[in-house]
Structure formats: C-alpha cells, structure tokens
Amino acid sequence: MIKETFTIEQLSEGFFELFEDGTILKMNPKRLENPMEDPNLGKYSSALGIDPLLITNGEENVIVDPGLGWGLDYKSDFEDTSNIVTNLDIFGLRPKDIQHVVLTHLHFDHAAGATFVNENFETTATFPNAIYYVHKDEWNYALTQLENDKDLIGADYRLDELYKLVAEKRIHFIEGDELALLNGIELIKTGGHTPGHLIVKISDQEKIAYFLGDLVPTEFHLNQPSHPHTVLDSVQAQKAKALILKKAYKEKATMYFYHSLYKKTGQLSVDKNQKYVLKKT
Template identity: 30%
Template sequence: MALEQLEVGDVLITWLNGGVTHMDGGAMFGVVPRPLWEKKYPANENNQIELRTDPMLLQVDGKNLLVETGIGTGKFTDKQKRNFGIEHESKLKENLSELGLAPEDIDMLLMTHMHFDHACGISKWKGDDLVSAFPNAVIYVNETEWEELKEPNIRSKATYYKENWQPVEGQVKTYNEAVEPIDGIHLVHTGGHSDGHSILLIDRQGEKAIHMADLMPTHAHRNPLWVLAYDDYPMNSIDAKLKYIAPAIKEEAWFLFYHDYKYRALKWDSENEIEEAVLRNRASE
C-alpha cells in the first residue's frame, strides 16, 4: 500500500512507519476529564490511547531529512512492551526501501526532542553493539535537550536513554534558540514538554506547515489548555501553543503529526473546523 504523502511548496513529506505505542489517556490529557477528551480521541479498555511514532521524511533541494526516528527495533524488553503498549516496532528500513532509499541516504535528522518514543530509532543493534541507524546524517538537537539527555534528572531519566546518544554523539549539531538546516525549514526551541523541546516550521514557495511535536501530539490537543501530564513545564507548553497555533491557522498552514492515530496532517479554519486532511492509511501497516 502507498505511504501517505503531502507537498508543502517544493517539500515532499512522506510518513514512515516507526512503530506504535499505547499510553495512558489520563496522562496524555493531563487535568482534562476523560468524558471530555474521549469524545475527541478513543481509548481502549485499559484507558490507553493509540499513539503512532511515525517519522516524516522531508525531501527538498536534493536532500533527505528525517523528522523524529520512531521506536526502532529490538530496543525494548517484554515488560517495557507491555507497559508502553507496543504492538509493533519500526518498519523504517522497509519503508525507505519502497522509496528507493536506504538509511545511509538520510542527510539530516531533525529531532524535536529526545524522549524514547522519538529517539529509540536513532540507533540499531549490530551484533552486540549499538551503532548509528543513520550513519551519514547530521543530527540537529537543541542544546538544552542534548545536555539533559546526557545527564537526566530524577524525573527525566525514565525517558532519556544512553542508547539514544552514545552511538551518535559524533553526528550531533546543537543549537540554542533556532536553526535553519535548509532554507525555509526551521527547528525552533519552545520548551514546555521538555526543557529543550522544539517545533518544526516549514515555509517554502509561499506554503507553510508546522509540526508542534509533543506540544500538540494529536489533533485532540488543539486547545491550548489541553496539555500532557508528561509535560515538565506545562505553562510553557500553553504559552507556546498560544503563540503558534492561531497564527498558523490564520496563515492556512498544515499541522503535521507524528503521534496521531487518525490524521497525518490537517488544516483548521477560523472556526476550528477541519477543512483539509491527510488521513492515515491503516491498511498499509
């Protein structure tokens, strides 16, 4: 089955299968009561919601950029798979092959943050050793995020793994407030979900897209007040959503998703109704 794609200006975006998790719905919607959030996002009998971990391949100016890396393969114990609701792991290599590419063809990794569900696909097993999964890529990570990844605190050590930085340390380029690795493609630091969390902005040939990452992991998180219990700095998350969401809607930007079970991308109108959407094709998995 064909992979879902979207063109934003001259940027071709393709969603790849990075695996899936099922996390606690209450944690994913924080203080929002379940009777409200489950109208917008379904939960299973264990109160878990489906969260894709599907990277976006951006092809532009002859370069291959990967946004996030999925959960990888062979990175979790059976206990972790049960706890995180992992039903299947990454198929990135197979998806890239469908597109005539290999992991060695990825020129850049754009990491919004380094939590395990975004970064476990950054390395792979080669025998008994972990090595870079994308050995030719420059990896862009916010400086604050990178430093906490290497020295996590008592809270963040549950999601920042040494396996996700030690094999790739020599490939990493850090930045402070923002970086523009390709003209019109920016990573911008916001904080909130983590201290070093960033979002992705695309502005090419008069068309725009925004990937809010885990400030808005699903379409159901559009309300600025609907933030995650996982957020380290929730007021910063709210401030960033207030800053970026309304202007993006006004500019008719596409909102891109990594975690959403239903939508790959969508546009909201001024009344917060969905006016265009790229739906996830479940049959392709």
C-alpha cells in the first residue's frame, strides 16, 4: 500500500551568477555576505540558487526541474559540482529509482539535467526509467526559437538533447491545462514566463505545497509585478500569479522556490500591509 504522504526535498546545486546575456557561472557564496560591496552583483549580474525538487511517497519518486546538469557529462570540467545525481545519493536514491520528471519549462537552467553525455559521447536520459512531462505549448514554442541564440528574455533553449528524449518516446506531452500526475500531485499550466510553463501542486492529508518554477522564482518575486524582461507574456504571468498566490494563501500552503538564495521555502502568509510574506515552517 502506497503511503499517501509526500516528503518534499530541495536538491540544491549551489549559488550561481546570471549575466545579462544569459550566461550562468558558479559563484562563491562568500560574495553574498556583503553583496552591496560587490562591484558586479546587481549591476551586471544577479545571484541565484538552483534548487530542483524531489517529491516522494516512498514508492514513487518525482523530480521537478533537474537543474543545470553540471558535472554529469563524461569528463566534465565540473566534476566536483553538486548535481541532481550527487544530490539524490544523499537520500539513498539512484537515477533509475525516479519514475517521473516534470520540466516546468525548457529553459536550460531548468531542463539541462534531464540528459547527460556518456563515455561513448552519446546523449543519454539521466533517469533511465522515467517519463518526462513537458507541456505541448512549451515544446512548440521552443521549436520556434531554434534559429535564435537566446529567446526574447535572454534565456536559452538547448533542444538537441531533448530531441533524443523525444526520439526515445520518453516525453509525455501535456495538452490540457491540468494533469493529475499522481493522486496528490497536479501539474497546472500557467503560461506567462513561457507559453507552456507549468507549476506543481502537492497535497496530502497533512499539507498543501506549491512549486512555482519561474512564475515566482524567489520569495522577492511574491509581491513584485512580473517584469517584461523576465517573462514573455507579463499580463498572463501576473494574472496566473495573482490567482495562484490567493489560493495558496487560503490553503496555508508551503511554497518552494527554485532560484532563491535565502528563504527557499516557507508558508505563505500576509503582513499588516497586505503583502505576501513567508512564515518559517
């Protein structure tokens, strides 16, 4: 009998620096101690975390956004980096134990860890037994971006690897607005950031939780209007965000953020100014 309680873990890949052209580099976390004194941070670049999610009920294991995938490739330059495989090891799991991989959208900082290059230089699914879930609208949009180096918001699609997953029939393309992945895990299309952007809602007898992908990438974005430089359709992003946050607040839900540096998770609450804040859970 499968236990209907989900354990949710964040699998941190560490701290990174994102430049205006979309380049991402590993960052020394010491630089965050005095960010105001750093000549680059905030001016030419911003700091971000990368935190894939593991959801498990003890039988079924789900990964949401497998991260950058640094260090996964054969003879990688990043052998010592923390990646999805090294992080799963902490929980006694191997890539073959994962049955479901959700890609909220196909920007490489969320999806690159879906595959790696093996010792025969073949692109290979990181999770050999998993079905990968992608919204059809996301895939169709990503295909239109092939001639562009970066899309309108500076983020990169790297589809060569994902083609391999399609060819091997590992990808399940979602067509509607919602998909019940498991009893208690729903994938909900929000669009906004990208046309097929998904979020994940997790509910069991004890809790309700949301992983909002790049719809709300950090706690600082809870009260900020969606910025046209970071979303393709800011009106849709704003609408989806307002609706989800209102619902999540009523549900006393716990929020999980993918790009946070500081508060990576917390229960949604409002302060005296009617601004959303996170309470420690």
